[in-house]
Amino acid sequence: MTHRIEMEGGGVFDVSADEDTLLRGALRAGVGFPHDCSVGGCGSCRFDLVSGEMETLWPEAPGLSERDRRRGKRLACQSRPRGDCTIRVRPADEYRPAVPPRRREAVLLRRTPVTADMAEFVFSTLEPADFVAGQYGLFQPPGVPGVRAYSMSNLPNAAGEWRFVVRRVPGGAGSNAMFDALQIGTVVTLDGPYGHAHFRAEIDRDVVLIAGGSGIGPIVSIARGALAADPARRITVFEGARTRADLSFRTLLGDDFSDAITYLPVLSAEPEGSDWAGARGFVHAEVDRVLADRFEACEFYFAGPPPMIEALQELLIIQRTVPVSRIHYDRFF
Template identity: 50%
Template structure:
């Protein structure tokens, strides 16, 4: 057993927890609740750049200059063959086994605005939204503190960890709502679908930088694809509380049977007026789309056609599968030259 896995199991690591030093940056301690160097850095208040916390995006690459580490997922796709040749590692999938020194460019903008914490939640209720998306309501003992658009890492009893975005608003009652798509053969989504009310799960969070920008008065465009509904609903709930703010909400599903989200927005002030919901389907020929007369095509194409250059004036949030997120990035950043600081997104690996 390595020192790090001893720590994960609550054992004693030498005499003390590993200290991680960022060359030219600062130091932080990797505590027992920290699954990775990334989480330890963020909990230590440092701005280590990241996006998905899932080993998929490669945003949290670090170079380990000295000391021993272990990889939580050696085959993580966020490292390219070139990265591996250069000896880079993913901070979200690496643990320190003792004191280490790493090289990474810190960015104060990536430091957590709400300090992530580890807690336990109990499943309070579940309801179906579509044939494969369900809304899960968990409750913890303390207030649920996060910024709309952020996500948390849920940890199963088997120790598997996956990211899920909150769909509700922060609240003093301790409710954490998630909208989760069942992935065929997926380990954690299926384990969640099998949970009964009263069952417990671990939560570590909040994380994520694609959250609501509180001090912007720009019109808002939210684009959700597939399982990306939750963070867009949370942002819409926060923005929609102000009827003076314009919000266009696009949901892209494959068939008419996959369309969802409207019921979550319908009760907000300005719905149908300043707050508009636009469902889009991509498989018009599918029997499940029979009778559909609404928008069709890929959701990024529809958004581009609907707004064109007017997107330069908007605050744009999007979440969903990597191909959708990458197509929107190209449209906004390259084709339309929308300023980068108005574009906020998470790719759901």
């Protein structure tokens, strides 16, 4: 059974009455519904309900401000239609899914430690792993309300292998359930792919990749994608981490590391007495120092915690006047 959603100003799509949120249903139908995180954090999927009934899954979701709530705004990623509805939203081509997302059963094959608090999860599906480098999937961690987004760290493949680098967040319900409640061999629902901060192979500029913490997963995927698209393309990777022991890019890329990659780790909390000879401080400051007069020649991809994303937006868009069309990022709420 489906519910019919009409968009004021033109366009209709159907949302499965089953488990789909308004956002997921729209994207499955190929509608360019504005969105970023899909998990209630960013507010990009705000819309107005004109008529009909919708259930709100997470009323306290931080993606809506108090002012939004007063004005009756809703988040499509937290709204589930209860019947046919009419909504007000402005779809845009840039949000149209590169690959239509869908649910599939995935079995957890292995979980390999990468650092003290991050592990690589490898899942397998019967169908090909169909996504673009840099996208993410949605999981329902066992026993936890809401879904969590995790970004693929490998490349699309016919064998149906999906890799994710997950950080165990202290006190975090979802990430701890991914580590503790998912046994090897467990079958889960993997919904995806989602996200538009994916690699653009057709753009011929130097590729600059910036990761903070567990943002390394999609950055490894895009580095692999850029190497596969053109092994001679100039790729610069900045990895921001607290200490040397938290770095993971070289481990994750393994034998695929190539001379085309300039790898620049930046540590924010490495003990003063250590023999670390690389950069210290925040990763955005190092990006500014290293790229100096090369900003014009680059396409930027970055992923990580919201403060890092905000610092990079300020640097790239305001200080260095990089056009927003050359900047692709995921905030890890």
